[in-house]
Amino acid sequence: MLFVELRFLWFFALVFGVHWALRSSTQRKAWLLAASYAFYGAWDVDLLSLIAASTLVDFCAGRGIAGATSQGARRAWLALSLTANLGLLGFFKYFNFFAESAAELSRWMGLPVSNWTLAIVLPVGISFYTFQTLSYSLDIYRGKLEPRESFLDLALFVSFFPQLVAGPIVRAVQFLPQLAEPRRWDAHVRARVALVTIASGFFKKAVLSDHLAPVVDQVYADPAAFDAVSTWLAATLFHLQLYLDFSGYSEMAIGLAGLLGYQLPRNFDAPYLARSVTAFWRRWHITLGAWFSQYLYLPLGGSREGSARTYRNLLVVFLVSGLWHGANWTFVVWGLIHGLAVVAERTAPGAVLTRLPRPLALLYVNLVYLFSLVFFRSESIESAGTTLSHMLGGAGAATSHADQGMWWVAAAFFVGHACVARYGLLERAASVPPRAFAVGLGVVTALMLPWVSTAPAPFLYFQF
Amino acid sequence: MVSRLALVLLSVASFAVTAWALGRLPSWPEDLGMRARWAWLAEHGADYDTLVVGSSATANGFVPAAFDAACSAEGLEVRSFNFGVEGMDPFEADHTLRVLLDSGLLPNLRYVLIEGNDWSPRIQYPDDERQLWRNERFVFLHDAEATQEALTWTRGHLEGDLRQRQLEQHLELAARHATNLGAGPSWLGSLRGTWSGAPTREQLAADHGFVALEELTDRPDVTERRERFLAGLEAYVQQIEAWRQRLDAEGRPASAPTPEYRAAVERQAQRLAAIGARGVYFTGTRTIQTPGLRGLAAEGALELLPFNDPAAFPALYAPEARFDREHLNREGATRWSGLLGRAFARLVSEED
Numbered sequence: 001m002l003f004v005e006l007r008f009l010w011f012f013a014l015v016f017g018v019h020w021a022l023r024s025s026t027q028r029k030a031w032l033l034a035a036s037y038a039f040y041g042a043w044d045v046d047l048l049s050l051i052a053a054s055t056l057v058d059f060c061a062g063r064g065i066a067g068a069t070s071q072g073a074r075r076a077w078l079a080l081s082l083t084a085n086l087g088l089l090g091f092f093k094y095f096n097f098f099a100e101s102a103a104e105l106s107r108w109m110g111l112p113v114s115n116w117t118l119a120i121v122l123p124v125g126i127s128f129y130t131f132q133t134l135s136y137s138l139d140i141y142r143g144k145l146e147p148r149e150s151f152l153d154l155a156l157f158v159s160f161f162p163q164l165v166a167g168p169i170v171r172a173v174q175f176l177p178q179l180a181e182p183r184r185w186d187a188h189v190r191a192r193v194a195l196v197t198i199a200s201g202f203f204k205k206a207v208l209s210d211h212l213a214p215v216v217d218q219v220y221a222d223p224a225a226f227d228a229v230s231t232w233l234a235a236t237l238f239h240l241q242l243y244l245d246f247s248g249y250s251e252m253a254i255g256l257a258g259l260l261g262y263q264l265p266r267n268f269d270a271p272y273l274a275r276s277v278t279a280f281w282r283r284w285h286i287t288l289g290a291w292f293s294q295y296l297y298l299p300l301g302g303s304r305e306g307s308a309r310t311y312r313n314l315l316v317v318f319l320v321s322g323l324w325h326g327a328n329w330t331f332v333v334w335g336l337i338h339g340l341a342v343v344a345e346r347t348a349p350g351a352v353l354t355r356l357p358r359p360l361a362l363l364y365v366n367l368v369y370l371f372s373l374v375f376f377r378s379e380s381i382e383s384a385g386t387t388l389s390h391m392l393g394g395a396g397a398a399t400s401h402a403d404q405g406m407w408w409v410a411a412a413f414f415v416g417h418a419c420v421a422r423y424g425l426l427e428r429a430a431s432v433p434p435r436a437f438a439v440g441l442g443v444v445t446a447l448m449l450p451w452v453s454t455a456p457a458p459f460l461y462f463q464f
Numbered sequence: 465m466v467s468r469l470a471l472v473l474l475s476v477a478s479f480a481v482t483a484w485a486l487g488r489l490p491s492w493p494e495d496l497g498m499r500a501r502w503a504w505l506a507e508h509g510a511d512y513d514t515l516v517v518g519s520s521a522t523a524n525g526f527v528p529a530a531f532d533a534a535c536s537a538e539g540l541e542v543r544s545f546n547f548g549v550e551g552m553d554p555f556e557a558d559h560t561l562r563v564l565l566d567s568g569l570l571p572n573l574r575y576v577l578i579e580g581n582d583w584s585p586r587i588q589y590p591d592d593e594r595q596l597w598r599n600e601r602f603v604f605l606h607d608a609e610a611t612q613e614a615l616t617w618t619r620g621h622l623e624g625d626l627r628q629r630q631l632e633q634h635l636e637l638a639a640r641h642a643t644n645l646g647a648g649p650s651w652l653g654s655l656r657g658t659w660s661g662a663p664t665r666e667q668l669a670a671d672h673g674f675v676a677l678e679e680l681t682d683r684p685d686v687t688e689r690r691e692r693f694l695a696g697l698e699a700y701v702q703q704i705e706a707w708r709q710r711l712d713a714e715g716r717p718a719s720a721p722t723p724e725y726r727a728a729v730e731r732q733a734q735r736l737a738a739i740g741a742r743g744v745y746f747t748g749t750r751t752i753q754t755p756g757l758r759g760l761a762a763e764g765a766l767e768l769l770p771f772n773d774p775a776a777f778p779a780l781y782a783p784e785a786r787f788d789r790e791h792l793n794r795e796g797a798t799r800w801s802g803l804l805g806r807a808f809a810r811l812v813s814e815e816d
Contacts, residue, residue, distance in 0.1 A: 438472070438474040439474060439475065439478040440478075441475050441478070441479075442474070442475040442476060442477065442479035443479070446478075446480075446483040446486060446643070446644070449483070449644055449645045449646075450646065453646070454600070454645075454646040
């Protein structure tokens with residue numbers, strides 16, 4: 001069930017209506033939990049057991065950590081949580097990848113191997129909800145959170161449907177305190193802000209991103225057939241598609257949660273206006289960056305132990321981040337490119353990159369991201385190599401052309417992106433008087449619907 | 465609370481008014497030459513006084529020039545336009561005719577020829593949601609009146625899961641129609657009068673809506689049909705002979721039509737009478753029985769020119785007149801249109 005589908009509208013209307021009609025906080029939470037499980041069950045009922053199991057393990061681990069009398073016991077409970085969550089993630093997401101990679105390595109070394117891969121279905125959203133459950137155990141271990149007495153609270157935190165399958169990744173310390181306080185419409189809901197956020201996300205996904213997808217898919221399906229200009233166009237459009245798709249989903253998630261009285265953290269902040277790759281990562285998929293910063297970068301030592309260790313820590317974070325996105329070497333290379341760029345910006349010679357004039361800085365950041373996304377989007381390293389070679393003039397006899405009119409769409413996007421951020425258009429829209437807002441929302445929605453793509457594509461981040 | 469409810473209602477009303485206003489824009493579907501014909505009539509509708517609506521049997525079988533010449537030979541001067549579209553059943557043809565009449569694109573209309581068949585507002589691809597979702601023709605069809613008819617028919621004639629599913633799909637299509645969901649590209653295309661594929665402007669200027677199947681060389685499905693027909697010529701001849709024998713044995717049965725079909729025919733007659741036009745029904749050169757249609761003709765509810773009869777029109781069913789089992793080639797189409805023209809002119813002259 002996608003946010004942009006008509007059936008989701010009916011689903012949410014029901015959830016919203018019943019949620020605010022119920023009087024007791026416990027009833028509301030139970031209702032939201034049931035709705036969240038139904039939402040996930042619309043994809044695959046069988047895989048609900050994984051979420052339930054993950055929740056149960058962390059509920060026990062949290063209580064175990066808090067109740068342990070020795071450091072060893074605390075570690076053992078944390079190890080249980082880490083093993084269970086990362087074990088699930090590792091098996092479902094990475095088993096085949098590592099098995100294939102090991103087999104490739106063995107063949108390269110001349111050793112006889114057979115195929116070890118399994119027919120595994122990747123559960124939707126597993127990378128997101130395992131990170132959320134992990135944050136619960138880790139925060140209790142670090143003394144930043146008390147374990148929950150209520151299994152219901154933890155289960156709802158793990159499975160809260162607006163952000164269950166593609167984030168934003170909410171840490172336990174951000175969400176669980178909200179569950180402790182009964183939600184009240186007047187105190188916890190900023191309806192106009194939530195509605196503008198949903199409308200913005202819907203526009204990004206259904207009106208913009210889904211129209212870019214066919215051009216991108218056409219070129220990336222057979223990059224060798226397309227000329228240089230077309231490969232540049234596809235790379236540029238994917239650059240936009242990924243942002244529009246993912247930030248669109250995130251905004252809808254934030255807005256929907258907002259209408260239910262819950263605040264989710266912002267996930268994007270005009271990333272294409274960043275003037276360095278380091279700054280870009282403070283604006284792009286902010287919640288993932290914050291998770292890695294809290295639970296990987298800082299525990300590794302952060303930037304406290306000298307330049308070399310800092311560079312190592314940064315590279316580790318970006319490589320793991322790449323692998324988090326997908327079980328393919330293309331994602332590892334994507335992460336490596338960003339890691340190297342961030343490390344380079346910290347070195348004395350590379351620091352010049354962070355002091356470039358604004359137009360050059362924007363060009364530099366967007367080009368780094370654009371080239372890295374060629375790996376992100378390609379099926380294999382070889383395919384990415386073909387696309388890059390065509391982009392850099394090696395198109396040879398390729399004669400196919402993508403729809404060049406889409407360059408105008410790309411140009412319009414960058415102008416719109418800058419205007420929305422610079423003039424705070426969404427914040428302004430949310431602050432108009434209620435009657436004008438009501439009329440405007442109705443008119444804007446009616447104007448938007450005709451441009452919704454009739455070939456809706458799944459959200460790109462669902463695959464992660 | 466009242467204030468919040470008022471704001472919600474205000475927002476819904478704003479949406480509804482804007483969607484309604486936008487819905488007045490033409491959004492003719494591009495599918496299979498539909499927009500091409502709309503766009504042509506938007507420019508040249510006043511040139512025609514006779515309109516023909518129907519399925520591919522019409523689109524690829526009715527040659528306006530041959531029809532007009534045959535009418536002229538009988539002393540009836542007409543200028544006809546072929547608004548046949550592949551897959552257009554009587555339910556869709558009824559909607560198309562209604563929208564065309566309401567649009568005022570045919571100010572000089574005198575006659576309408578309507579291809580008759582069973583009345584069955586069923587969704588053609590009930591199990592192919594993506595096809596259904598993308599098909600702007602289905603959405604175009606689902607205005608309030610057509611949706612109401614479809615829901616009534618579905619409740620009365622289907623059962624079980626199929627009925628439930630079709631009801632849901634009709635409602636979803638009606639919701640898309642009412643909210644203009646995804647209609648933007650269709651508006652742009654309609655306003656600009658652009659389309660792709662057949663019929664081209666040149667074909668429309670030369671053939672007034674007729675498209676010969678042998679000219680659709682870029683349609684693999686059409687080419688494949690032709691190849692299948694040629695490979696099974698003997699079976700086709702046997703099929704026609706069996707059909708002829710069946711007609712001889714069973715006759716041409718007439719039965720009571722469904723109430724919905726009867727009501728639709730009455731509505732069509734009223735609409736046409738209101739603008740001073742006259743409707744005549746016909747059946748294409750196909751091996752199908754149309755008992756309901758014959759029943760209506762027997763009652764005098766409509767005038768019918770039937771051609772689904774190889775015994776009466778053997779030349780139209782001869783392999784050399786056919787493109788495939790169901791359709792005529794250009795030569796066969798010209799011959800049929802001439803026969804239809806003569807029969808039509810005589811019918812009109814007798815009545816007048």
